[in-house]
Amino acid sequence: xDEALERALDPAQFARVWKRVAPAEDICPVVVAQPKAPxxxxxxxxxxxxxxxxxxxxxxELRRWRSCQGLSAAHGYSPTLGRLSCQAYRRxxxxxxALFLASGGWYFPAGGMRPRRWSDLRTGLRALxxxxxxxxxxxxxxxxxxxxxxxxxxxxxxxxxxxxEQGMIFRLLER
Numbered sequence: 001x002d003e004a005l006e007r008a009l010d011p012a013q014f015a016r017v018w019k020r021v022a023p024a025e026d027i028c029p030v031v032v033a034q035p036k037a038p039x040x041x042x043x044x045x046x047x048x049x050x051x052x053x054x055x056x057x058x059x060x061e062l063r064r065w066r067s068c069q070g071l072s073a074a075h076g077y078s079p080t081l082g083r084l085s086c087q088a089y090r091r092x093x094x095x096x097x098a099l100f101l102a103s104g105g106w107y108f109p110a111g112g113m114r115p116r117r118w119s120d121l122r123t124g125l126r127a128l129x130x131x132x133x134x135x136x137x138x139x140x141x142x143x144x145x146x147x148x149x150x151x152x153x154x155x156x157x158x159x160x161x162x163x164x165e166q167g168m169i170f171r172l173l174e175r
Contacts, residue, residue, distance in 0.1 A: 050151060053142055054099040055107055057135070057158075061092035062113040064131060070115025071124045080172045084128070084165060091158060098154055122173065129169045136162035 068085035072078060096108045118124035136159045143155035 050142075050146070050148075051099065051103055053138075054095050054102070057139075058092050058095045058099065058107060059109065059113075060131070060135060061088045061095060062108075062110055063116070064088040064128065065092060065110075066113045066115040067124065067128060070117060071121060071128075073115075074117065075121040075124070078172065080168055084168060087161065087165060091161060094154070094158075098151070102151075125169050125173055129166055129173075132162045132165045132169065135159075136166070 065085055065088040068081050068088060072081040072085065092108065092110075096106065100106050116124070116127070118127065139155045139159035139162065143152045143159065146152040146155060
């Protein structure tokens with residue numbers, strides 16, 4: 001459908017068709033306007049550092065989602081690991097929605113993420129805890145310099161979620 005529309009809007013092709021339809025008239029009264037290119041094609045981040053940061057955070061949350069699934073599969077299902085997995089996936093979707101609103105391009109590479117493997121549950125939980133600490137710290141740093149209030153609010157809420165996640169992991173390790 002898009003190719004047919006592009007061919008129909010091609011000025012040269014339109015002029016040829018017009019010559020066949022109205023050969024007596026030299027000048028076509030209709031001017032074909034070229035469609036504007038999309039502001040940000042799919043897969044490209046918006047201008048500025050916020051787009052690159054959002055893409056990196058989406059990938060990080062998807063890795064965390066898969067890692068929680070991998071830990072759960074390898075070391076026995078835990079309701080807490082299930083919750084952590086769901087929260088990571090939900091955060092990735094929220095970040096993807098924010099990126100889409102900022103750029104017009106959808107970025108959610110869930111299929112390319114593979115779960116990490118750890119030798120034991122505690123090592124995996126330690127890595128998740130440290131990644132959560134890093135994500136909280138980065139979200140707060142980027143929120144401090146963000147000019148868009150909605151983006152700042154999103155980052156601060158994600159930082160709070162990361163702090164809560166750290167508490168869940170800590171309680172899981174206490175057992």
